[in-house]
Amino acid sequence: MVNCVVRNWQGEEVGQATFELKVAKEESAAHIVHRALVRQTTNARQGTASTKTRAEVRGGGRKPWRQKGTGRARAGSNRSPLWRGGGVIFGPKPREYNLKMNRKERRLALRTAFSSRAEDLIVVEEFAEQFSRPKTKDLVNAFERWGIDADGKILMILPEIPDNVYLSARNVERLKTIAATNLNVYDLLHADKIVTTAAGLAKIQEVYSD
Structure with a gap:
C-alpha cells in the first residue's frame, strides 16, 4: 500500500490518500515494464517508409551502350542500383511493426510502472x-504551489477532463493531460512529475486493480 499526501488548491496539506496495486516481482519488474514500453513505441510506428527498386523506378528501358567494344563496363540499364538515379537495394517497404503482449502482462506492466513513480506523484483535491473560464496562468501558478516545476515534463491524470481544464492545460508546452482510463507506460515513465486528484487515484485503483 502506498500513502500519498493530498494538497488543496493553495498547496496546503489537507489529508492522505492511499492506493494498492498488484505489481510484478522485483526481479522481473524491469523486464516486463521494458517489454511493454518497447511494444508501445514499436506499435506507434506507421511503417509507411518506402523506396523503389530498379523495377519500379522510372526509365532505364534502353541499354546505355553496346555490350562490347567501348572499353567501359557492360551495362544493361541506367537505373541499376549502381547508377545515380537508380533503384535501391534492400530498401524499406511498407510493413507492420506490431508486437503482441498478453493483456494480463500489459496491465501488470502498467500497474508496476505507475507504482514505481509513487515518489513523483502529486495528489491534489x-x-x-x-x-470558470480557461486560464493557463492559474494552472501554472497552481503547479508552483504544489511544488512542481512548470517547465518540467508533467503528466496530469484526471478521472474526466473538463473543457476549461483542458483548454487551460493545452498551452503548457511540456504538460500532457490524459484520462485515468487511458494510462500508458510511456507517459508514466517519460514524465518528471505526475499530478492526479483523489478521485483520479480512486479511478485508477478501480480500473487497474485486477
Whole structure:
C-alpha cells in the first residue's frame, strides 16, 4: 500500500490518500515494464517508409551502350542500383511493426510502472471548479504551489477532463493531460512529475486493480 499526501488548491496539506496495486516481482519488474514500453513505441510506428527498386523506378528501358567494344563496363540499364538515379537495394517497404503482449502482462506492466513513480506523484483535491473560464496562468501558478516545476515534463491524470481544464492545460508546452482510463507506460515513465486528484487515484485503483 502506498500513502500519498493530498494538497488543496493553495498547496496546503489537507489529508492522505492511499492506493494498492498488484505489481510484478522485483526481479522481473524491469523486464516486463521494458517489454511493454518497447511494444508501445514499436506499435506507434506507421511503417509507411518506402523506396523503389530498379523495377519500379522510372526509365532505364534502353541499354546505355553496346555490350562490347567501348572499353567501359557492360551495362544493361541506367537505373541499376549502381547508377545515380537508380533503384535501391534492400530498401524499406511498407510493413507492420506490431508486437503482441498478453493483456494480463500489459496491465501488470502498467500497474508496476505507475507504482514505481509513487515518489513523483502529486495528489491534489478536485480543482475543476477553480476554472470558470480557461486560464493557463492559474494552472501554472497552481503547479508552483504544489511544488512542481512548470517547465518540467508533467503528466496530469484526471478521472474526466473538463473543457476549461483542458483548454487551460493545452498551452503548457511540456504538460500532457490524459484520462485515468487511458494510462500508458510511456507517459508514466517519460514524465518528471505526475499530478492526479483523489478521485483520479480512486479511478485508477478501480480500473487497474485486477
